[in-house]
Amino acid sequence: MAALGGDGLRLLSVSGPEPEPESAALNGAGPGLCCWVSVCSCLSLACSYVGSLYVWKSELPRDHPAVIKRRFTSVLVVSSLSPLCVLLWRELTGLQPGISLFTLMGFRLEGIFPAALLPLLLTMILFLGPLMQLSVDCPWDLANGLKVALAPQAWARCLTDMRWLRNQVIAPLTEELVFRACMLPMLAPCTGLGPAIFTCPLFFGVAHFHHVIEQLRFRQGSVGSIFLSAAFQFSYTAVFGAYTAFLFIRTGHLIGPVLCHSFCNYMGFPAVCAALEHPQRCPLLVGYALGVGLFLLLLQPLTEPRLYSSLPLCLLLDRTGASATSLCS
Numbered sequence: 001m002a003a004l005g006g007d008g009l010r011l012l013s014v015s016g017p018e019p020e021p022e023s024a025a026l027n028g029a030g031p032g033l034c035c036w037v038s039v040c041s042c043l044s045l046a047c048s049y050v051g052s053l054y055v056w057k058s059e060l061p062r063d064h065p066a067v068i069k070r071r072f073t074s075v076l077v078v079s080s081l082s083p084l085c086v087l088l089w090r091e092l093t094g095l096q097p098g099i100s101l102f103t104l105m106g107f108r109l110e111g112i113f114p115a116a117l118l119p120l121l122l123t124m125i126l127f128l129g130p131l132m133q134l135s136v137d138c139p140w141d142l143a144n145g146l147k148v149a150l151a152p153q154a155w156a157r158c159l160t161d162m163r164w165l166r167n168q169v170i171a172p173l174t175e176e177l178v179f180r181a182c183m184l185p186m187l188a189p190c191t192g193l194g195p196a197i198f199t200c201p202l203f204f205g206v207a208h209f210h211h212v213i214e215q216l217r218f219r220q221g222s223v224g225s226i227f228l229s230a231a232f233q234f235s236y237t238a239v240f241g242a243y244t245a246f247l248f249i250r251t252g253h254l255i256g257p258v259l260c261h262s263f264c265n266y267m268g269f270p271a272v273c274a275a276l277e278h279p280q281r282c283p284l285l286v287g288y289a290l291g292v293g294l295f296l297l298l299l300q301p302l303t304e305p306r307l308y309s310s311l312p313l314c315l316l317l318d319r320t321g322a323s324a325t326s327l328c329s
Helices: 022-026 031-052 065-093 112-126 128-137 142-150 152-159 162-191 193-207 210-217 223-251 255-267 272-276 281-302 312-316 322-328
Strands: none
Touching: 031 065, 031 162, 031 193, 065 162, 112 128, 112 223, 112 255, 112 281, 128 255, 128 272, 128 281, 142 152, 152 162, 162 193, 162 223, 162 255, 162 312, 193 223, 193 322, 223 255, 223 312, 272 281
């Protein structure tokens, strides 16, 4: 058990104040078997998700509407079936969480409004600098900008734009469902909540390496630049995955990570270099620094578990380490 970070595999019973004995909770499955099943299940999910993108043979690039529509179909099928993988994992390991599978995966109404609003607000604070930069470069003033943003015609165009639907709806929903809602409940009993935050994003980051295949196939740059770009993408997707895993654990909801994922897809990676060369460089850099500072200051208060009622993953585990106290209380 020491090799697993001392977190153990004891489960918290919802119906009683005393945790179940480890042997009863595991139904005879040892911690080594549980970890192997958890890791293999996560690998299977990641491979299935990425593999579903390539079941359709096409000579068209990934941004072509026909390619996007086909991938919508396969990804939605895999994502819809992903809870079955968690169910199979539960049966193979014998773990008895004491709460429903969908609650464990963050599908619940209790505390849903703060879970939707506060993580998104926190993420927007982090992007204060890029939001200021976007506002400065926007050709409209605030009033006209709001009119454009809220116009039904604008939303109608978005809903018929396959790239917008992919980046703002389908990708955030399916990726957070597979890589957070399904993987974290399987990894947490093996590694503990803290290590799971940093283990889960590795599957998420590696899953984005498939872009290299298409870039090489369509010769979208030199081999060196493509792999350098892939390494950079892996780094920031892994960091982002750790952040949304943290949000998922601290709020016990899937909706917060999905909305934050959609927002970050819209904003893209912060254009720091452009800010350094911008005519209004000083206020923009102050905005960047202020956003990061406020984000770090508000990270714990805005994800305080008491704001979101009970936390399913914390109910799943009876943790005894210091990391459990900081994440679950």
